[in-house]
Structure formats: structure tokens, C-alpha cells
Amino acid sequence: MPRAATESPKGGSRRRAALSREVIIEAALNIGSKEGGSALTFSRLGKELGADPTSVYRHFRDKDELVVALTDRMVTESVERMAGVEPDAVGWREWLRRVAHSIRSVYLDRPAIAVLAASRTAASKSETESVERIIGVLHGAGLPVVEAAEVYRALVDLTLAFTQYSAAWSLLDPEYQSRDEQAWAVGYATLPAERFPLVHASAARLLELTRDDAAVFEYTLGLFLDGVQARLAGRQGSAT
Amino acid sequence: MPRAATESPKGGSRRRAALSREVIIEAALNIGSKEGGSALTFSRLGKELGADPTSVYRHFRDKDELVVALTDRMVTESVERMAGVEPDAVGWREWLRRVAHSIRSVYLDRPAIAVLAASRTAASKSETESVERIIGVLHGAGLPVVEAAEVYRALVDLTLAFTQYSAAWSLLDPEYQSRDEQAWAVGYATLPAERFPLVHASAARLLELTRDDAAVFEYTLGLFLDGVQARLAGRQGSAT
DNA sequence: GCGCCCCTGTCAATGGCATTGACAACGTGA
């Protein structure tokens, strides 16, 4: 393992910064957020860094190791985004909602990375701190510790799964995306109202939701939190 | 030389069935469910069919078109699995739970295909019928039509998102899987109990859930349905 | 100060992938 790269901003060298894990991660994040950056590949990475693509292998054993490092970074960023928000100030429900949204938005800012990172875990330090905090909020709201842990896990997986789902879709070749949209549009246009009265009655809304991942996520999250709330109320009721 | 792929054109030909959309789809489903079938590629498909990989292009414009056809097939299969189950017999909640599970199990039987198909849609005929049925059940339970449509969409997306999430993980190179598991195990093993009392108290359960996608899905689905139930109850209350 | 070796970066090559265009066999309808 290479030791931490010695800092290099010395001299007036116009050479590019020496490669290091940090620099490479930054370049990868950059690619992920570019409009054209539909995929993270070593050759794009090389171009971004102004270096040979295979240089990256001197700092990461393989692509997966890079992905894990990126995962770590994204998680940290999500956590930081919640740093200033106090659960007590907004209530547990709103706070959890914001946690979910901060994760989603950090990932969706870089779909090309999200699609690789969402199902991985880095188990970083800041993640552990965040887990403690989330479980704490749920526990404080009235859930036993183990149940709080279960809800935490469900919430995070729900968020990451939806996020990956959205990212995968947004990376799809536009030509293929339109195949799906065509399929829906045609399907709804041609359906006999007598045989499908309910679909017909809600077709407009269904079509709207098809194009709006964010709304579906918001709605699902709302129902999920309602479920938590109901479980909390039930517990309170029986405890009384 | 183009050797006789079909020993004899007609008559007693048993070399292999002539290619057709149907035959190719069947072969693809086969690959997806094989243990070794970690990915669906044209060359595997060719081997499975005993034909040149590029033959497939005579029946599908590109891989995406094949994926859409497979999606159609998987959806149909999921719907069929629910054919005999009457909503009234088991109650709306249990019925919806089973719908979600039937989708999940059909897809997870073929992870290699699930990962490609889960975020696509074919808008097939049987899918439309199923949508009508699901919305009908929710409407029958007491939800206004549009809200029923919203819940339908949320439920299906929740299920497909989790399914894709699980499939992606199960397809991951075992070497990479163990990187994640190592990360968690190490993370939990080294955490100072004084600083992370809640994580420490629930570490066993958390580790368990890390290895058990199905349990997390079940739990999340339960909370989601609790949310629907609560919304239903609220509606009933206000209607009184 | 000298030389050696490891760290870093480069280059060429490998094997897998989807996709394309040229070509060959076959059967059909004019």
C-alpha cells in the first residue's frame, strides 16, 4: 500500500498535480456530475486527469476499490449535509424525511456513480456516527432500540434502492427511454374504458408519475413514515 | 463454410429448433436462472442456442429490445402467479403483500435478467389488467381512485427497486461482496461502546439484516402497508 | 556521495462485450 502521497503544491510546476487517491476520487466525482458523463470508465478518468488511464491502478487495486472509495465519499457528503439540522428542531418525522432526501440528492447529482455505489457500503466512520444518530432519533421518538435499528435499515435501503432505480433509468440511452415512454403512452391511449375503468380514470395521474421518479419516492417515503408513526402510536396506546 | 446448422432442413431435423423470438427468450431465461449465469451476453445466448451469437440480431434489433421482451415475460409470469388468489379471500393487505412477493420472487429467480429488466417497462396487456386489479383492490378498501393509483405505483416501484437492489448485490463478484461484509464486520467489531451505545446494543440485529435482503424488504413492505392502513383509517374516521 | 530499489507512470497487449456489414444457404412466389 502506498503511503499517503507527500503533498506536492511546491514550485511553479505547471505539470498536473501528482496522482493520489484524493485527486482521482475528485476527478471521478467530476465525471459523474457532468452531463455527458454517462459512465465512469478508466479512459474517461485518464482524460480527466490528463494521465494514462492505467495510472489509476497504482492507487486502486481495481475499479471496485475505487467504487468503494466513492461510496465512502458520497456517504460522508450526505451526512455532512445533515450536520446542522437538529432533530428536536424539526421533529423526528421531518428529520428522517430530510435524511432520506439528502442521501438521494447527493447520489442523484452523480447518476453514473450512484448506479455503481448505491448497493455498496464502505462502513466508514461518519456512516457509523450517522447510524447512531438516526437510531437515536427513532429511539427518542419512542421505539425500542432494536426496532429503531430495523427502521433505520429499512429507511436507508428504501432510499438507496429508489435512488439506484432512478439513476439507472436516467443513464439509459435516450432512445431506449423513449421506447418505454412510447409503450406507456400507447398502452394508455388504446385502452378500452369499459374494461379498465379505474386505470382510465387515473390515467393522467399514472402517466404523470411515470415521468416523475421524485414524486413517487416522496409519496412512498411518506407512507413509510406514516407506518412508523402508526407503530409508534400503537406502542404509546398499549403503554398507557 | 456455412456448415449445415440444421442437419436436414425439414424432415427428421433434431439439430436444434429454428430460432425465433420465443426460443431466444426461453434460452435467455434459462441463462438467467443458471447458477453460473451471472450475466446475460450474446455469446452465452449463442452457446445456449447452439447458434452464432449474432443470429439473435435477426430477431431483436438490439439487446435492449430483448430486455424489453424479457420484461414483458417476467411481468406476465408475476401476474399469473396471482391468478388464483382472490383479494376478498385474504384481505387487501395480505393480497398486496403477496403481489409484491410474487413480483420479487419471479425476478430474483433470474438475477441476471432482473438487474436489466427491473427498471424497464413493457406495458403489456397482462400488466394493464393487473394494474386495474390492484387499483380495484385499493379502491375497494376505501381509497379514492387517484389515491389508489398513487399507492399502486408506489408499491410496484418499491418492490422493483428493492428487487433490483438485491439482484445487483447477488450478481456482484464474490470477492467484492466479501469486501463489503468485511467492512461491516470490522466496523462493528471495533466500535467503542461508549461512543456508540445504540449501534452497539443493536449490532447483532444490524449485522443480521445486512445479510438478509429479504427480511429488510419484508419489514419495509410491512411499514409501507401500515402507512396505507393508517391513511385508510384516517379517511374512515373523518368520513364518520 | 554512490548505487539500488521501489514508487509512480506509461505503453502495448489480451480477452470480453455489443454491434455492423458482407456474404452464403434456403425457400418462395413470379
Place this chain on the structure above:
DNA sequence: TCACGTTGTCAATGCCATTGACAGGGGCGC
């Protein structure tokens, strides 16, 4: 009979991750 469309094959293209051989340079033991 013959031209043509359909189906299958083959070779080639271009992108991808990964590897092994090679080269310069800086630090460390001497």
C-alpha cells in the same frame, strides 16, 4: 427458372477492464 427476402454465419470495429513489461526518479543504506 430465377430473383429476392429471410435466416444464419463470419470477420471486423470500437469500447471496456485488466495485466505485464518497461522507464525515470527519489529516497535509503552504504
